Amino acid sequence: MSVDTLAGYTNGLVNLDSGLISRDIFTRQSIYDEELERIFARSWLFVGHESQIPEPGDYILGKMAEESVIFNRDRHGKLHVFLNNCRHRGMRVCRYDRGNSTKFACPFHAWVFSDEGKLVGVPKLDSAYHNELDRSKWGLIEARVYSYYGYVFACWDEETPDFETYLGDLRFYFDDYCELPDGTHGEWEAFGGTFKWRVPCNWKFGAENFAGDYYHNPSHASVDSIVLSPAGVKGRHTYDTITRKREQYLLNICVTPEGHTSRGQLFKDDYEYMPTYQEMTVVEDYFRDCYAQRQARLGEKSRWFGHGGTIFPNVSYSNGVQSMGTWHPSGPHETQVWRIFLAPKSAPDEVKDVLRHYVIRYQGPSGLTEQDDMENWGSAHEGARGTIARRYAYNYGMGMGYERKGWPVDWLGGDVYATEDVSEQNQRAYYARWAALMDQPPSAPQQRETAAAAE
């Protein structure tokens, strides 16, 4: 079984009729180079959360694909995302992971940019440039920015639809993620620090795993046999004990053609809260109270219990302890993962502490669960590199033809598909979007400034 490497991406390297995907899409340098232009330069990418830069002048460094960006709040409180790159010789104009500043000075020739991206200082503007440099044309490159309940996304392409259109029918699921445990849209607060680490695999392995791969549960047998959950019982999820006792659908949800995904549980009834943190009164009271409020506020829709998913192309969100993890491409064979974690700002310190303590032992390179995930991805990537191995496609055909719309309930997120339990529906939707974008050449020649154009 092979895929046609000459027929383009859709129904070529990504054959959605047969559920086969070529291993080349993970390892071939030319495909990776094209991804940077056709996927990353066009898509809305996650850069950070507003709570990471609460005050005017605050900034952190973010990444969009391989490139460093400054995510800041200017002196007037407005959010910006700038390419961290001097217009003169390309040096980083900001060299610190975080800080507060109203200007960014390039160390090389000391061009100075304001917190609004304007070029405000050029040494020897008069004696060397003879006042002929039009500073208004040489500000920092700025991306479009959109804050969705404090989660900030940026996009380089003017032709890409606005963020909410881009999000499409993932809205129900991402709104659920953005809601506090009591079902309101209150404030989240990021814990200090960003997990940053390298994984020896293509960036898509993490993205597709978080998109909805309940099939991979066997790889977590070791963590399921010890105590990780703050409930103090065996298992890796806080909700394991609870959900075992409830009638439910375990669902994979995909949004087409946008390629976003979600996964979670839909309970079949309005169940009562089940005690979870018996030994921690403050925490137990908080979640019990939130549970009741959410149920009262959302009614039947509170039966949805989201686990997370992937927003195309490279950010995965996890519910429970809210996290946003970005799979930054770093060459075809390496991913740099950046991840933040958040807690309800108004929650008691005891609650924040339990959430923080739990999640840093679950996710990331020191996390008992994701350590095994990364072992899988690295090995799957290695398995996509061999000359012989690459002749054989990967099978993404599980559950093909069993996707259902408007099921199990019609209010579940609009025009989306669902499959129950394990399925590769979400991966197919993700790669269908990926292939469609890869097949689409840039609509206009990418602007390359020449000496003439810059005049």
Added chain:
Amino acid sequence: MDGTPDKVLIDRLLLRYRVEQFYIQEAELLDSRQFHAWLELLADDIRYWMPLARNQESGKWDGEYTREGKDLNWFDEGKFELEQRVKQIMTGLHWAEEPVSRTSHMYSNLQVEDREDGSLNTRCRFLVYRNRTETETDFFVGKRHDTLRRDGDGFKVAAREIFLDQSVLLAKNLTIFF
């Protein structure tokens, strides 16, 4: 020099020797995968902490490392959690450590200070080499600050602060102990 043995200096050397022996024994246990025996060297109320490091402006180094008990950290845990890590490795199903890593723990630049309560503060540099499967290789280098509690002729580690000299973690995981 009048030929009289410097009692204070000799006591310091003896203490330092004992601490060195303790760390040599600890490295031996870790590097020979005797993780349960290694856990025995840790006090039941140990705090085991490895913060994240951030690049900050010169002189504004407050907050270069994330805070214990508040922020994200690579490790911020106690003995129970370390025991769970050991148990997980011992299942033989923890694929990130199956096959198990080959490690060599090396410590140097040891400083030992007495604390008023009779315990000790130690500081050292560590170099931990890890190699597993065929070519996976990592070097972890940094500073380690311990509080050692006297326990009979030996010690128990009551607190361990591990400052890894990396902001982006260069290894894909932290499945080993420091």
